[in-house]
Amino acid sequence: MSSLILTTVTRLVFFVVLLFSLYLLLRGHNSPGGGFIAGVMTAVGILLLSIASNLRYVRQVFRVEPRLLAGIGLLTALTTGLVPMLFGYPFLTSTFGHLHAPWLGDVEIASAFFFDLGVYFVVVGGTLLMIMTLAEE
Amino acid sequence: MALVALIILLPWFGAAALPWLRPILGRRLGRWALLPAAASFLITLSFVPSVSHGQDFLYALPWFPGLGVNFSLWVDGLSVFFALLIAGMGLLVTWYSHYYLDPAERQSRYFAYLLLFMGAMLGLVLSANLITLFVFWELTSISSFLLIGFWQTRAASLYGARQALLVTVLGGLALLGGIIMLSQLTGTLEMPELAKSSVTIRDSPLYPVILGLVLAGVCAKSAQFPLHFWLPNAMAAPTPVSAYLHSATMVKAGLFLVCRMLPVLGGTAAWMYTVTGIGLVTFFVGGVLALRQYDLKALLAYSTISQLGAIMFLYGPATPESVRAATFHLFNHAMFKGALFLLVGIIEHQAGTRDRRELTALLPRLPVTGTLVGIAALAMAGVPPLNGFLSKELTYEALLTLPTAEGFSWLLPSIAVAGNFLTVTYSLSIFVGIFLGRRPKTLSEHLHEPTIGMILAPALLAGVCVLHGVLPRWLDGVILTPAVDSVMGPQNLPPVMLWHGLSLPAMMSLVTLLGGGTLYAVGRSAFGFGSPLPSTISLNAVYDRAMDAIEGLGALLSRCLQSGYLKFSVMMTLGFLVLSFSYPLIMKAGVRLGELDLAPVELYEVVIVALLMLGALAVTMAKQPLSAVLTLGLVGLLVSFLFVVLRAPDLALTQLLIETASLILFLLVLRYLPPFRREILSWWVRCRDVGVSVMVGGLVVVLLLIANSETIYPSIASYFLEHSLLLGGGRNVVNVIVVDFRGYDTMGEITVLTIAAVGVYTLIKLKQDRGHR
Numbered sequence: 001m002s003s004l005i006l007t008t009v010t011r012l013v014f015f016v017v018l019l020f021s022l023y024l025l026l027r028g029h030n031s032p033g034g035g036f037i038a039g040v041m042t043a044v045g046i047l048l049l050s051i052a053s054n055l056r057y058v059r060q061v062f063r064v065e066p067r068l069l070a071g072i073g074l075l076t077a078l079t080t081g082l083v084p085m086l087f088g089y090p091f092l093t094s095t096f097g098h099l100h101a102p103w104l105g106d107v108e109i110a111s112a113f114f115f116d117l118g119v120y121f122v123v124v125g126g127t128l129l130m131i132m133t134l135a136e137e
Numbered sequence: 138m139a140l141v142a143l144i145i146l147l148p149w150f151g152a153a154a155l156p157w158l159r160p161i162l163g164r165r166l167g168r169w170a171l172l173p174a175a176a177s178f179l180i181t182l183s184f185v186p187s188v189s190h191g192q193d194f195l196y197a198l199p200w201f202p203g204l205g206v207n208f209s210l211w212v213d214g215l216s217v218f219f220a221l222l223i224a225g226m227g228l229l230v231t232w233y234s235h236y237y238l239d240p241a242e243r244q245s246r247y248f249a250y251l252l253l254f255m256g257a258m259l260g261l262v263l264s265a266n267l268i269t270l271f272v273f274w275e276l277t278s279i280s281s282f283l284l285i286g287f288w289q290t291r292a293a294s295l296y297g298a299r300q301a302l303l304v305t306v307l308g309g310l311a312l313l314g315g316i317i318m319l320s321q322l323t324g325t326l327e328m329p330e331l332a333k334s335s336v337t338i339r340d341s342p343l344y345p346v347i348l349g350l351v352l353a354g355v356c357a358k359s360a361q362f363p364l365h366f367w368l369p370n371a372m373a374a375p376t377p378v379s380a381y382l383h384s385a386t387m388v389k390a391g392l393f394l395v396c397r398m399l400p401v402l403g404g405t406a407a408w409m410y411t412v413t414g415i416g417l418v419t420f421f422v423g424g425v426l427a428l429r430q431y432d433l434k435a436l437l438a439y440s441t442i443s444q445l446g447a448i449m450f451l452y453g454p455a456t457p458e459s460v461r462a463a464t465f466h467l468f469n470h471a472m473f474k475g476a477l478f479l480l481v482g483i484i485e486h487q488a489g490t491r492d493r494r495e496l497t498a499l500l501p502r503l504p505v506t507g508t509l510v511g512i513a514a515l516a517m518a519g520v521p522p523l524n525g526f527l528s529k530e531l532t533y534e535a536l537l538t539l540p541t542a543e544g545f546s547w548l549l550p551s552i553a554v555a556g557n558f559l560t561v562t563y564s565l566s567i568f569v570g571i572f573l574g575r576r577p578k579t580l581s582e583h584l585h586e587p588t589i590g591m592i593l594a595p596a597l598l599a600g601v602c603v604l605h606g607v608l609p610r611w612l613d614g615v616i617l618t619p620a621v622d623s624v625m626g627p628q629n630l631p632p633v634m635l636w637h638g639l640s641l642p643a644m645m646s647l648v649t650l651l652g653g654g655t656l657y658a659v660g661r662s663a664f665g666f667g668s669p670l671p672s673t674i675s676l677n678a679v680y681d682r683a684m685d686a687i688e689g690l691g692a693l694l695s696r697c698l699q700s701g702y703l704k705f706s707v708m709m710t711l712g713f714l715v716l717s718f719s720y721p722l723i724m725k726a727g728v729r730l731g732e733l734d735l736a737p738v739e740l741y742e743v744v745i746v747a748l749l750m751l752g753a754l755a756v757t758m759a760k761q762p763l764s765a766v767l768t769l770g771l772v773g774l775l776v777s778f779l780f781v782v783l784r785a786p787d788l789a790l791t792q793l794l795i796e797t798a799s800l801i802l803f804l805l806v807l808r809y810l811p812p813f814r815r816e817i818l819s820w821w822v823r824c825r826d827v828g829v830s831v832m833v834g835g836l837v838v839v840l841l842l843i844a845n846s847e848t849i850y851p852s853i854a855s856y857f858l859e860h861s862l863l864l865g866g867g868r869n870v871v872n873v874i875v876v877d878f879r880g881y882d883t884m885g886e887i888t889v890l891t892i893a894a895v896g897v898y899t900l901i902k903l904k905q906d907r908g909h910r
Contacts, residue, residue: 024790029867032786034875040794047801067898070891077884092880096866110866112876115883119876122887126894127798133901135805 003052010052017045025120029108035116039123046124047131055135066129073121080115141196141210141263144180144220147173148227148256152249159245167235170248174231174255178224181217181259188217189619191627195265195329205326211265214619218464219262219393221616222471223386227255229594230381233479236591237377237486247287247375254280258386262393267316267326270394274312274358277387278305284382285374297370300680304367308357312394315350318343319401332400339405348402351394352411359391360442361449362419366676369438376482379434384441384478385471392445392467395452396460396624403455416450417552419443424559428566428660433481433491437474440517440563444470447556451532454549457628458535461621465633466528468617469516469605473525476513476598477567480506483587483595484571493570500572502584505592507572509599516602518564518653519557519646522635524606526646529557531633533642554649561653562660569657609633708829715832722839742782749775762810766803770796787871 021041028034050058084093096110151173155166162169184194193213200208231251238244257276264270279302286298320326322341323334331338338344355361360368371383382388395412402408423443430436448470451463483506484499485491500507516523536550586592605612613633622628636643698709752772759765773796780789818826857870857878865873875883 028869028872029865029876030869032790032869032871034787034869034872036875037787037790037794040791040798044794044798044801047798051801051804067895070894074887074891077887081880081884092877092884094865094877094880108866112865112867112873112880115876115880116872119883119887122891126887126890129894130897131798131802131805133898134802 006052010048014045014049017048018042021045025116028116029110029113035119036123039120040127042120042124043127043131046128050132050135055132058132066125066132068125070122070125070129073118073123073125075118076121077115077118080111080118083111140180140183141194141212144177144224145256145260145263147176147180148252148259152252152256155249155252156245164240164244166244166248167231167238170231170252171228173252174224174227177255177259178221178228181220181224184212184217185221185615188212188214189615191619191622193623197265200266200269205320205324206268207266207327208269209265209327210263210269211329212263214616214621214623215393215396216262216623218468218616218620219389220259222389222468223255223258223262226381226385226471226475227251229475229597230377230479233380233482233591233594234375234377236588237375237482247284250280250283250287251378251381254284254382254387258390261390265328267319267328267331270328270397271309271313271316274354274390275306275309277382277390278302278309278358281305281371281382281387284378285371287375287378288373291373293370293373297367297373301367301371304364304680305357308354308364311350311357312354315347315354318347318350322347328397328401335401335404338401344402344405345407348407348411351398351402352415355391355394355449356415357391358394359388359445359449360419361391361415361446362422362442363676365419365423365442366680368442369435370677372432372434372438376434376478376485379438380475380478380482383438384474388441388445389467389471392448392452392463395449399452399455399460399624403452408455409453411453413450413453413549416446416448416453417556419446420450420556421559422446424556424563427563428559431493433484433493433496433567433571434478436493436563436567437477437481440560441470441474443556443559444474444517447532447553447560451535454535454539455625456535456539457621457625457630458531458538460625461617461628461630462528462531462535464617464621464624465531468612469524469528469602472598472601472605473513473516473523476509476595476602477517479595479598480510480513483591486591487587488584493566496571497574498572499584503572503586505586505596507568509592509595510572511568512599512602513595514564514568516599516606518561519649521646522603522606524602524609527606527609527633527635529646529649530642533645537641550645554645554652557649558652558656561650562657565654565657607635609635708826711829711833715829715836718836718840722836722843742779745775745779745782749779760813762807762813765813766800766807769803770800773799785871787869 021038024033024041025035025038026033028038046058046062049061081092084095085091092115094110094112094115096108096112098108151170155170158169159166187194191214193211195209195211197207197209200206231248234247234251238247254277257273257280260273261270261277264273282298282302285301286294288294316326319331319338322338322343323331325331325334338347341347353364356364368383368388372379374383420443423439423441423446427436427439427443430439444466448463448466451459451466453459481491484496484503487503488496488499490496512523516525519525519529532553533550536553537546539546539549610632618630621630699706749772752768752775756765756768756772759768773792777789777792777796780786780792857874861870861873861878862868865877867873867877
């Protein structure tokens with residue numbers, strides 16, 4: 001069941017969804033959003049693409065193995081937790097600082113963001129792994 | 138700190154590095170594995186001068202300070218003695234393995250496992266904290282499992298590996314129980330501290346339980362009766378592994394723990410009788426079973442069990458003399474038994490068999506190996522001037538000076554002599570039976586000595602057997618006496634000498650040798666030595682039965698609980714939830730809902746909730762899967778709308794997205810689902826289903842109300858609200874909680890998510906693979 005309208009629209013909308021999910025990820029620390037929501041949104045976007053087109057098309061566009069992505073996410077989160085231990089702080093201690101970049105103004109950089117990034121990757125990878133396996137079957 | 142930690146870490150670094158170095162090093166891998174072992178040995182050696190003067194060092198690194206768990210290391214006479222033994226034997230075994238292993242074997246894996254074990258074992262003997270010790274204890278069990286199962290294609294290896302792991306880990310669990318009780322009783326986990334509160338421990342009503350649990354761990358690890366049966370099956374490991382783990386070091390971990398626990402738990406009648414009793418029974422059981430083995434390695438395994446029992450029972454009386462005898466014998470046993478194992482490895486390597494019936498009159502073919510076997514076997518038998526004679530003399534001396542009940546002073550010494558008859562007998566059967574004799578069989582046609590490198594390791598060990606026998610004073614003063622002193626406190630024992638006149642112990646040694654010799658001479662025909670025992674009465678059969686029973690129970694349980702009927706599974710899960718929660722709720726919390734401070738309910742909230750309930754009812758009435766899924770989606774959307782109304786944007790967003798994702802997921806699997814069948818349910822079934830639903834719903838409502846009522850714990854919500862920006866640097870409290878305040882939880886959750894995803898993947902792929910086949 002391929003519908004030309006659905007396919008075309010999805011391919012356009014997909015990038016908006018992706019962009020919006022990144023926006024959710026980045027702003028999560030201060031406004032509604034965060035790694036989990038952004039991850040689910042990315043996964044839903046990719047899923048939508050795979051329903052509108054087909055799975056093979058998605059695999060072509062989206063080259064990273066979901067399994068690998070989940071692993072990378074888990075490692076990122078773990079590393080964020082381990083780095084403070086190098087400086088003698090307990091596991092998962094977080095810190096944050098402010099950066100004054102030209103044009104952007106005051107940018108807050110929190111170490112918890114990297115943890116959130118890990119969550120994001122795990123959610124994207126995990127969800128895609130489950131759903132793609134089910135869809136391939 | 139750094140230096141001591143390096144003793145443990147260097148082998149582990151080596152283990153981590155070897156697999157990566159395999160392409161570069163190739164066949165020289167075994168040689169490079171010597172490097173970390175040698176480094177550990179040298180570092181340990183550097184502690185000898187200060188430790189032999191009675192000094193000891195404690196190093197601690199906080200680990201879970203709140204629980205009293207530290208990564209603390211204790212360098213004293215005992216730990217240095219054991220560490221030298223482990224690193225030294227490790228060096229020799231690594232050297233020997235290079236020749237023993239076929240070049241086609243997975244060498245990097247083998248040497249990595251070996252180094253992994255070495256680090257774990259060194260950590261075990263250097264630990265000062267009981268939890269640290271326990272962690273290393275389990276690591277040695279795991280590395281032993283990996284090494285026994287090294288030849289993965291052989292059924293015997295797999296069986297032996299699994300059995301060894303199960304028995305030692307079960308013992309480890311018992312030990313953990315004992316450790317926890319000890320720490321509850323005394324408030325410390327540090328072994329140097331524990332000895333100070335030994336009076337409290339001995340007077341406590343928990344003392345017998347603690348003693349039993351610790352000794353269960355010891356028995357499992359050190360192959361003491363009735364948990365000895367795993368050791369012969371562990372002989373499926375490559376022979377150098379058997380020499381290293383299952384005779385020289387790992388099986389001594391239990392004895393090490395006995396040494397460490399002696400100042401804490403020892404000195405009572407219960408200790409005396411249990412430890413002595415276990416040791417003596419093991420001594421005899423091992424000795425008798427050793428005589429009935431065809432396989433040379435099995436013979437050595439049972440003789441190891443027997444010798445371990447001989448060492449164990451000396452810790453029972455816990456006099457300075459008996460502990461010294463035990464320490465000596467522990468060292469000597471590592472030397473001669475290590476040598477014997479390595480030499481049996483050579484025979485196996487050169488002759489292709491370990492069967493005693495096929496091996497006779499090997500001495501002309503293998504003169505060097507034969508001489509070395511002779512030295513080691515005679516050392517085990519206790520022939521002067523070899524080291525085994527020395528420890529036997531010390532044992533007899535210690536037993537004769539024991540303070541015993543009136544009229545029973547002869548009992549322990551004569552039991553020991555009788556037990557050593559068996560030792561002499563199986564020692565003789567190893568050397569005389571295999572190397573001497575007249576009738577060379579067809580086997581030894583092209584049998585020849587191995588390369589000099591392979592002989593080097595057992596030759597060194599045999600050399601120590603001779604040297605330590607002739608000149609005991611040297612090692613005694615530097616290593617052995619400090620080890621005894623750190624268990625018993627500084628003692629002024631007379632120096633050990635090879636010959637001290639025609640005293641009673643010397644007479645007893647003579648009797649032992651003569652008696653054992655006679656037993657060997659007449660035993661073959663009279664007692665049927667060399668004929669295996671029927672397996673029905675062995676403890677191994679009990680183990681097999683137990684394993685079958687556990688598997689049967691598992692199958693029964695899964696037949697009962699996993700009927701394959703989804704409704705039943707859901708009902709079991711929910712029913713368990715209701716039962717397990719309602720008891721504490723009713724009995725403990727008492728459910729005080731009177732003090733609730735709830736916000737007023739607005740009309741539009743009532744409307745949304747009413748719609749939600751209608752939707753939920755509609756799901757149950759749906760005729761087709763598609764309509765059920767869509768209605769369910771509608772319910773989800775209403776929930777997220779409710780979140781918006783209640784001003785929880787994060788939750789609303791999450792709910793919305795999850796709802797979308799699960800809807801898509803449903804649509805993907807929908808075409809595999811059969812259409813709903815019209816079920817005609819009896820009145821009783823309907824009532825039951827409604828009852829379960831009401832109970833689950835009610836439970837959740839009560840739980841939510843309790844969570845909000847602050848009756849049990851004060852709410853921490855205000856803390857989060859106040860500190861989110863200050864500590865976490867974020868204005869979105871929900872996100873700061875998830876990634877920062879509760880980061881540990883999130884870590885766990887994403888791990889679970891990954892595991893679940895991989896689980897789904899594996900299950901489906903597995904099914905597909907089966908389908909293809």
